[in-house]
Amino acid sequence: MNAHSSNSTTERTVAADLIARSNRLGSDPKNTNYAGGNTSAKGTAADPVTGEDVELLWVKGSGGDLGTLTEKGLAVLRLDRVQALKNVYRGVEHEDEMVAAFDYCLHGKGGAAPSIDTAMHGLVDAAHVDHLHPDSGIAIATAADGEELTARIFGDKVVWVPWRRPGFQLGLDIAAIKEANPGAVGTILGGHGITAWGDTSDEAEANSRWIIDTAEAFIAEHSKAEPFGPALPGYEALPEAERHAKAAALAPVIRGLASHDRPQVGHYMDDPRVLDFLAAAEHPRLAALGTSCPDHFLRTKVKPLVLDLPADAPVEDCVTRLKELHEAYRADYQAYYERHADADSPAMRGADPAIVLVPGVGMFSWGKDKQTARVAGEFYLNAINVMRGAEGISSYAPIDESEKFRIEYWALEEAKLARMPKPRSHATRIALVTGAASGIGKAIATRLAAEGACVVIADLNLEAAEQVAAELGGSDVAIGVRADVTDAAQVAAAIDATVLAFGGIDLVVNNAGLSISKPLLETTEKDWDLQHDVMAKGSFLVAKAAAKAMIAQEMGGDILYISSKNSVFAGPNNIAYSAVKADQAHQVRLLAAELGEHGIKVNGINPDGVVRGSGIFAGGWGAKRAAVYGVPEDELGKFYAQRTLLKREVLPENVANAAAVLTSSDLSHTTGLHIPVDAGVAAAFLR
Known part of the structure; x- marks a missing residue:
């Protein structure tokens, strides 16, 4: 050697x-x-x-x-x-x-x-x-x-x-x-x-x-038996189902408050150690002292915002009080900055809390992405453990506020932040895509995640939805949920799962669908009802539930409908499908007019002939449409391409590209629009 x-x-x-x-x-x-x-x-x-x-x-x-x-x-x-x-x-x-x-x-x-x-x-x-x-x-x-x-x-x-x-x-x-x-x-x-x-x-x-x-x-x-002091009556943890329901109701409101300076992604934690801390008499005093270890407070800020209401306080009262406390928190943080800043200090980075504690419910932590938010929560849990240990054998005495400021606004920390890469187009955005386990929905979810969004894969097939979520990067990027969009309770549960996973919701894609290709005289009432239940009623239920959360956030949002060129084009043997697509297309116009005052954009995409990777085509629709046009099923995509002006086959990724653009800041002033993604079908031109 x-x-x-x-x-x-x-x-x-x-x-x-x-x-x-x-x-x-x-x-x-x-x-x-x-x-x-x-x-x-x-x-x-x-x-x-x-x-x-x-x-x-x-x-x-x-x-x-x-x-x-x-x-x-x-x-x-x-x-x-x-x-x-x-x-x-x-x-x-x-x-x-x-x-x-x-x-x-x-x-x-x-x-x-x-x-x-x-x-x-x-x-x-x-x-x-x-x-x-x-x-x-x-x-x-x-x-x-x-x-x-x-x-x-x-x-x-x-x-x-x-x-x-x-x-x-x-x-x-x-x-x-x-x-x-x-x-x-x-x-x-x-x-x-x-x-x-x-x-x-x-x-x-x-x-x-x-x-x-x-x-x-x-x-x-x-350690003493009760390091955090005796139990505080009324502040004990709510039962799990009630706790999560209240957390889901509060999360969009808290996200809006935590995003006053810049949009944030959230993480919800109801670890028993957090709930026990909030149920004890000394938690207000200890929380006000803030964290001590530099690694902790660089991620959690010097102290959290703590709701000072009992666990069973109505959601409406909690919302009112949280807004009051948020104003006070911002003023307090501004004063903290002004007490310690000098001519060489970096500019204040924002006065919103990174940690919000709600007795009986748990902890909401916030950051520039899901991982940052999750880690901030884990760090505050570390801080709770530290306070428990210190109070148990002595009393908790963190480092001085001035020392915290010296580290939080250290020139080296500022330089480290300046080296961070530029955020992607959908960074901090939280999306729910229906029918996202395959085809167009999967392509859209994949593109949104690639652009920095957190994505909820909603589909009837939970196993497939979870598989797609895993492919996109796991729970810091995406989660899978089962959702039958015809069921209001399941739709509400999907929205709740979204806000509990990521703190809120910014973007909804109404993509779930199916198609039944039959002439009028063969179309049954059951066919008609099924088509309209999934796409007309389903889109309505998803848009309604999502809009409620978006309005509570006060951060605007996007609702996107994957309609079809069939919403304006009259083709043979397609009465139920085309009629329901026209319904979806008009929902876009109606909701754009109604939700604009809340900063919520509503737009649509009209694809055509998306055969490859499509769950609808694979489920029998392709064979029926191929029979209508007299071509082999495996040649249907090429057939559709040849009847277009551009002679190009439309792929799921083409629709995903349009979805990314429509929901980006580049089209921040566009609502009520339908974009054709059909390679050019003159009969479906919008006019």
Whole structure:
């Protein structure tokens, strides 16, 4: 084996061991939160230029998640250069310079950008270092007497580090503490989390787990019986069905409030720990204190909005009070910003809450997409766990508000946000598509998801709907629901499922349909009723239920009908289908006129001859239409294409393209329109 291959093997081994440790620690939420904390390993490798051995630092880079970390999520730096930065460090007033300096310490190309915590790993004299955010550790870190508790719980094996903003100075502090305490295996970082180390990867992991488990066991043994105080009469959790019904009624209203500055996607959580917190007497005081760990409040804001009404308060009263509290929250956040901002501070990013707590119902969390909203909720659950632990053995004392502001409006955080990619056309939009498990509906759902929307796949076939949702990316992107659009209760349940999954609803596509191709004298009353129940009545029920939620949101919206060229074209042997398509087409005009005052656009698409992938054509309609026109069924698509002006076959994706454009901001001023997607059928021109 030559020197280069040996070098590569060494690097791969160090990286592989670090990734394995990181994944083990990060996969258990008791050890750290999503995307929270970082791990590192030091080792020797040959410099590819000089051939000489150099000391390297492998460390989880900025923005990664320990539980899912891969090699590309690591930053690799020259250890001698990282440690040499001590010679140019100008003090805490110049912390931000040091993050840029890490770029000059990188070993080769590729990998992740070094994070603010790189100094902690590079300066501490240990081969392996873990920095984690366990609930049990942060409970000690945020206890009013955390320093005394640290000594009591851990003896001289774990040392207290007073709060300091993450950065180079914190790395120097921990390095000095380790040097002064040779028997220590880690630290409790005041207000923040833990750091542990070891001579081997296994030893570092074992020390991390020992600190976490020891803190957890101490809290369990010594905690008072009611850390959040006695039960608050009337604030106990509602029964599940009642709880979810109230959550579904409130979600669109809360989304509208949380989207005052910019549209947000939501996540609803009714975890028992959230409900227990809201049912206890001390929850208003504790919620007002806000979160402490930087990873928490960067995602949850400094504190939540808490509805101060009992669980059984009528929805109407809750709506009125939430609107009042929202105004007060915005004013309070503006005052918080003005108290601490200076001439160099980034502009205020928005004053709406990221977390809204409703006693008896649960928690609504908000973000730029579903994952961000879900993670914000998970972080606030972490904060509740932290408060329970701290209150159980002491009292909860988070870091000062001024320190929270310094991190929330840190120039480095602003730069990180500025590097985010431009949102896609349908980002933050929440769509429900009926008949979406196949054909045109599936194509539309796929296109909307590709453009950044969250999508609910509604279909009679639940298994197929769930399969499509999984293909689109799973529950952070899409969910599948069963919905018979002829049944008002099932339609209402589908809308409720939408707002509970994603916080609200912006866009509905009335696509569910079927077709019966018969001449007048063979068309039965049952045929007629079935066609009209599914497409006329079904579209009406879906539009009505969706419009109610959209109006409550006060964010506008889109209702889109997939009609047909048959709505204006008179063809043979098609009385029931064509008549119901004309009904749908006029629903577009009627609803556009009625809902415009609420900012809701209503438009239609008139496809023709969409054979490939169509559930309708596959269900017998294709064979009947082929018989009418005297062509083989497998040639029907080509036949339809040849009768068009453009001589092109119409595919589901062509209809999906039109749906994406009609519901985008590019056509924000268009309503009551029908767009033909038929490759040009002159007899169906709109006039």
